[in-house]
Amino acid sequence: MSSTTTASSNELSQRLDPIVQRYQGKKGITIPLLADIQKEYGYVAEEAVTYVSKKMDISASEMFGVATFYAMFRLQPEGKYVIRICRGTACHVQGSASVAEEVARHLGIEEGETTEDGIFTLQHVACLGCCSLAPVMMVGDNVHGLLTPPKSIEILEDYRKKG
Amino acid sequence: MSQTIVKIGMGSCGIAAGARPVEAKLRTLLEGHPEIEIRKVGCIGLCFQEPLVEVEMDGKSTMYGHVTEESVEDIVKEHVLGGKRLDQALVLDSDGSGMENPRMDKQVRIVLRNCGIIDPEKIDEYIEREGYDALKKVVSSMTSEQVYTEVLDSGLRGRGGAGFPTGLKWKFANLSKGDEKYVVCNADEGDPGAFMDRSVLEGDPHAIIEGMAICGYAIGANHGIIYCRAEYPLAIKNLNIAIEQAKERGFLGDDIMGSGFSFDLKIKEGAGAFVCGEETALIASIEGKRGMPRPRPPFPAQSGVFGKPTNINNVETYANVAWIIRNGSKEFSKYGIGKSRGTKVFALAGKIAKGGLVEVPMGMPIREVIYDIGGGIPDGKEFKAVQMGGPSGGCIPKELLDTPVDYESINATGAIMGSGGMVVMDEGTCMIDVARFFLSFVQNESCGKCPFCRIGTKRMLEILDRITKGEGKESDIDLLLELCHQIKDGSLCGLGQTAPNPVLTTIKYFKDEYMAHIVDHRCPATVCPSLIHYVIDPEKCIGCTKCAKNCPVDAISGEIKKPHVIDDTICIRCGKCKVSCPVGAISVE
Ligand SMILES: Cc1cc2nc3c(=O)[nH]c(=O)nc-3n(C[C@H](O)[C@H](O)[C@H](O)COP(=O)(O)O)c2cc1C
Ligand code: SF4
Ligand code: SF4
Ligand code: SF4
Ligand code: FES
Numbered sequence: 001m002s003s004t005t006t007a008s009s010n011e012l013s014q015r016l017d018p019i020v021q022r023y024q025g026k027k028g029i030t031i032p033l034l035a036d037i038q039k040e041y042g043y044v045a046e047e048a049v050t051y052v053s054k055k056m057d058i059s060a061s062e063m064f065g066v067a068t069f070y071a072m073f074r075l076q077p078e079g080k081y082v083i084r085i086c087r088g089t090a091c092h093v094q095g096s097a098s099v100a101e102e103v104a105r106h107l108g109i110e111e112g113e114t115t116e117d118g119i120f121t122l123q124h125v126a127c128l129g130c131c132s133l134a135p136v137m138m139v140g141d142n143v144h145g146l147l148t149p150p151k152s153i154e155i156l157e158d159y160r161k162k163g
Numbered sequence: 164m165s166q167t168i169v170k171i172g173m174g175s176c177g178i179a180a181g182a183r184p185v186e187a188k189l190r191t192l193l194e195g196h197p198e199i200e201i202r203k204v205g206c207i208g209l210c211f212q213e214p215l216v217e218v219e220m221d222g223k224s225t226m227y228g229h230v231t232e233e234s235v236e237d238i239v240k241e242h243v244l245g246g247k248r249l250d251q252a253l254v255l256d257s258d259g260s261g262m263e264n265p266r267m268d269k270q271v272r273i274v275l276r277n278c279g280i281i282d283p284e285k286i287d288e289y290i291e292r293e294g295y296d297a298l299k300k301v302v303s304s305m306t307s308e309q310v311y312t313e314v315l316d317s318g319l320r321g322r323g324g325a326g327f328p329t330g331l332k333w334k335f336a337n338l339s340k341g342d343e344k345y346v347v348c349n350a351d352e353g354d355p356g357a358f359m360d361r362s363v364l365e366g367d368p369h370a371i372i373e374g375m376a377i378c379g380y381a382i383g384a385n386h387g388i389i390y391c392r393a394e395y396p397l398a399i400k401n402l403n404i405a406i407e408q409a410k411e412r413g414f415l416g417d418d419i420m421g422s423g424f425s426f427d428l429k430i431k432e433g434a435g436a437f438v439c440g441e442e443t444a445l446i447a448s449i450e451g452k453r454g455m456p457r458p459r460p461p462f463p464a465q466s467g468v469f470g471k472p473t474n475i476n477n478v479e480t481y482a483n484v485a486w487i488i489r490n491g492s493k494e495f496s497k498y499g500i501g502k503s504r505g506t507k508v509f510a511l512a513g514k515i516a517k518g519g520l521v522e523v524p525m526g527m528p529i530r531e532v533i534y535d536i537g538g539g540i541p542d543g544k545e546f547k548a549v550q551m552g553g554p555s556g557g558c559i560p561k562e563l564l565d566t567p568v569d570y571e572s573i574n575a576t577g578a579i580m581g582s583g584g585m586v587v588m589d590e591g592t593c594m595i596d597v598a599r600f601f602l603s604f605v606q607n608e609s610c611g612k613c614p615f616c617r618i619g620t621k622r623m624l625e626i627l628d629r630i631t632k633g634e635g636k637e638s639d640i641d642l643l644l645e646l647c648h649q650i651k652d653g654s655l656c657g658l659g660q661t662a663p664n665p666v667l668t669t670i671k672y673f674k675d676e677y678m679a680h681i682v683d684h685r686c687p688a689t690v691c692p693s694l695i696h697y698v699i700d701p702e703k704c705i706g707c708t709k710c711a712k713n714c715p716v717d718a719i720s721g722e723i724k725k726p727h728v729i730d731d732t733i734c735i736r737c738g739k740c741k742v743s744c745p746v747g748a749i750s751v752e
Contacts (some may be wrong), residue, residue: 027469030451031434069453069610071435072393084394088355089550089586090512092600098737105715126437126604127355128394130176131510131584132210132518141396143179149739 012051015040020055030058030066034073043074071125079114079121081159084138088127095148096135100124102149103137103156119160167199169243172215172279174206174365175397176358180213181231188232189216192239199243205366207279208520209263212254215279218242226255228263266517266536271498271506274359274482275522278366283401286408289369295414297488298373301380302422307337310381314484317492318504323349323440323477324555324581324657326503326570332474335464336382339472344384346375346426347468347475349445350391350398353437354553355604357584359508360478362520364391364398367482368405372428374481376415377488379426382474387428390445393435402430437554437608441656442475444610455610456656477582479508500526503569513550513586516541523568530564533587544589548672552581554601554608555661557668558594577668579661593690594673595680599627601665605658616659619650623666630677631691633684640670640677689751692736696752701726703748710740710749 019036023029033056037048044067053060067073085100100111104122107115114121130136133145137152144155171177171186186203193199209215212228216238225248227238234252241247248256255261259268281288289295301310315330336344348371352360364371375387391399406428409415417425431449438444439454446467448454467473483505487495496504503525509532512518516538523532529549533539540546548558557578559566566572573580588597602624611617623646629635647663654660670677679685686694699710699719704726711719711727718734721727729740729749741749 028449028451031448032432032451035432035434066451066453069436073434086355089553089584089597089600090356093513093586093588093592093597101737102715125394125435126353126608127357128175129352129358129361130179130210131356131358131512131586132520133176133179133213134512134518136179138394143175145176145179149737 008047009051012047016048016051016055020052024056030063031070033058034063034067038073041077043077046075077114080119081140082121082123082138083156084123084125084128086126086128086130086134086136086138087124088131088134090131091127091134091136094134099135099137099147099149099152103152106153106156119163120156167218167220167243168202169193169199169239170202170204170217170219170279172206172213172217173203174279174362175395176206176210176362177213177215178397180210182214184232185214185216185230185235188235189239192236193243196244202282203284204280205278205283206362206520208275208362208522209254209517210519211517212263212519215254217255220246222257224255224257225253226261227252228254263517266521266538269531269536270522271524272522273486273495273498273506274363274370274479274508275520276367276486277370278362278520281367283366283368284404286369286405286412289367293489294369294485295373295412297485298376298380298414299420301377301488302419302424307381307383310377310488311337313492314381314487315492317483317487317495318499318502319480319483319487319495320503320570321477322479322483322507322582324552324579326580329476329480332464332476333378333381335462336384336472336474339382339464341472343386343471344382345468345471345473346379346382346384346387347445347449347463347473348375348387348389348478348481349440349442349475350389350395350478351433351437351440351445352392352395352478352582353440353608354582354584356510356512356550356553356586357582358510358512359520359583361395361398363478363482363508364395365401368398368402369409370482370485371402371478372405372409372415374484375428376419376426377484378474378476378481380424382472384472384474385425385427387426388449388468389428389430390433390439390449391430392433399430399432406430436610437604438610438656438658441658444656445475446473453610455612456658458655479583498524500567500569501571503571507568507580507583509568509583509585511537511585511587514540514544514589514592515587525569526567528565528567529559529585532568532585533564537587540587540589544591546587547590547592548588548594550578550586550588550597550665551584552579552661552664553584554605555579555657555664556581557664558588558597558672559668560672562672577664577671579664591688591690593631593686593688594669594676595627595631595686596688596690598666598669599624599631602627602662605662609658609662613654613656613659615650615653616655616662619646619653620659620662622646623650623663627666630680631686632693633680633691635677635681637681639681640674643670695736696731697729697734697736697738697740697749698752699727699729700748700750701728703746705746705748707745709743709745713739713743715739
């Protein structure tokens with residue numbers, strides 16, 4: 001075996017063994033397990049799933065099956081700020097489609113993609129529960145309401161300035 | 164003299180409206196006044212007035228709306244420190260003079276009894292308002308049978324959609340044999356346009372904990388699980404704090420208040436799939452699997468989480484329970500009509516003047532909810548429809564505005580009560596676009612197991628797409644209706660079975676609008692991009708060039724000080740030019 005793979009399996013075990021320990025022997029843990037992998041890597045990294053699935057005796061295909069079923073999991077790394085634009089009913093009738101279009105145009109990416117500089121990832125979500133302030137988007141953990149297309153761009157530029 | 168308390172609404176809606184900087188300012192301003200308490204509370208329901216600040220002193224309370232970093236300075240100087248009530252932006256006043264007092268007076272607050280009043284992070288404030296008294300009463304003086312009978316007698320029905328009698332569900336779970344049983348709270352709130360569960364989870368988490376513990380006692384379960392969507396980080400945070408505090412005080416855990424009854428509680432975070440709100444999918448998701456529904460029976464009451472008997476209720480359902488036990492089933496069933504007893508919380512959103520949360524006795528006419536409490540339609544526009552029940556529901560037209568809000572009456576319109584989202588639509592909303600919106604939603608969220616749900620909704624979406632593009636045929640309506648019935652009959656779970664409802668109700672009540680799209684290639688609400696055109700009136704245009712500068716695709720040309728024109732083949736119908744024109748020369752046709 002080459003030294004690089006040894007090094008990387010070392011690294012894998014360092015990053016993942018604590019997670020494995022947390023869940024070993026418990027039932028119904030696939031979702032939190034994936035969530036922890038995502039927290040560690042910023043996304044559901046393939047090599048991490050392969051490593052964990054061997055250690056925990058859950059098949060990798062089951063883990064990927066779960067990961068691809070839920071909107072929460074990403075198979076690619078994401079940007080520093082995740083923009084979640086609400087595409088729920090209240091936001092829709094209040095014009096969220098044009099907000100979403102404007103944001104996509106401004107950032108030059110489609111929904112699901114990350115900007116080249118790695119700052120923003122754009123996602124659509126079903127409802128953020130702040131419908132009375134529609135249209136709404138969440139940037140990181142912060143919810144911004146009563147958006148218009150220009151206002152949403154201003155908000156995003158503020159985040160970009162913060163870096 | 165009683166203590167002065169300043170409350171600030173810090174639910175996620177309050178924070179979205181800008182409560183954080185107001186809170187920070189408030190704390191700086193009151194730094195030298197330890198005798199004045201600042202209390203962070205949840206959402207009281209007046210979302211359209213947020214950020215909200217309430218001043219309580221000398222037994223009087225006054226609430227201010229649209230508070231900013233600047234106006235909070237006046238509130239502190241004049242009112243909190245000066246003792247003089249301000250008249251600007253006064254929303255609620257205990258003497259009844261606030262502008263929103265009449266709106267609040269029309270409501271009956273059972274579920275929302277503590278929301279916006281107590282600090283959800285402090286268990287003592289919950290206890291002060293008779294919190295955990297019901298649990299105490301149950302474990303010390305009632306049998307399981309007495310508990311579920313009391314709930315049954317109250318007439319409480321599930322608030323998560325189907326409206327099944329809660330007491331009966333508990334009875335079945337109680338009679339189910341099993342060494343271990345589970346109580347599950349469905350806090351997935353997947354319905355877009357609904358946010359009452361979020362507000363209760365954030366604003367009064369102990370009410371859910373207490374309701375679940377009582378349920379555990381009634382059915383003989385020692386384990387509770389709250390399945391909460393991950394999009395609600397504040398709800399999860401407040402629930403975690405509340406669970407810890409309830410454990411410390413002995414309201415959760417082993418041998419609760421020395422009664423021999425034990426109950427533990429955990430939170431499971433959902434991972435963003437609408438179908439996981441369906442009971443059997445929710446169970447699969449709790450078990451860590453993909454959230455795919457399975458056929459029933461067996462019902463969760465027989466075989467639920469890890470194959471054990473399980474009772475699943477919605478957040479609002481549990482939030483009613485402690486109140487019922489404390490005040491008795493009779494007091495609860497005093498409210499309501501027919502087989503719908505108690506109150507219902509509604510989330511008002513969309514084209515409504517006073518969006519937010521309201522709790523009204525069942526049976527109040529929709530008109531009263533929308534006009535008297537919701538303030539009607541803003542900007543002098545005309546009411547067109549109200550959407551109830553989300554993707555499983557439908558659109559109720561103007562002619563039916565006097566329908567009372569109770570399960571049976573709403574069902575008769577073709578919509579459903581659902582979880583209580585009311586999305587109001589005005590003349591500027593296209594009903595075909597709305598139908599299409601819901602279909603694309605279920606299309607995205609279908610788990611894919613049933614061909615009718617997976618493929619049928621896709622066919623319907625294609626047809627609706629065509630209609631919104633002006634390429635529909637008259638036969639499309641019959642084709643849609645046929646598909647609706649097949650999907651209803653051929654789907655395994657509630658998602659597929661109800662997915663056609665938005666289409667059915669819009670065809671039923673807004674057929675004219677379908678015909679306008681199909682026959683006249685016209686979108687009466689001027690929404691559908693392929694059927695509208697932006698035009699500049701050369702008489703009105705002063706040639707200021709603003710529109711041309713704002714157009715993202717350079718569709719507008721013209722010389723300065725001369726009338727401009729839009730090239731319709733380039734225009735992407737973003738509407739930016741219209742809002743940027745200072746003289747209103749641009750219109751949509
Ligand atoms: C597709 C689908 C999604 C659902 N989503 C929710 C939800 O988000 N919250 C909820 O309480 N019930 C939801 N339900 C209803 C639940 O399956 C179940 O009936 C309810 O949680 C039972 O609680 P209740 O008796 O207190 O209403 C959904 C049903 C279906 C078919
Ligand atoms: S009806 Fe739709 S969501 Fe429900 S099980 Fe079938 S495919 Fe899945
Ligand atoms: S609607 Fe948008 S794309 Fe069309 S002309 Fe106006 S600004 Fe340009
Ligand atoms: S913004 Fe209005 S007035 Fe100015 S050029 Fe455009 S249409 Fe004419
Ligand atoms: S519909 Fe957008 S926040 Fe609910």
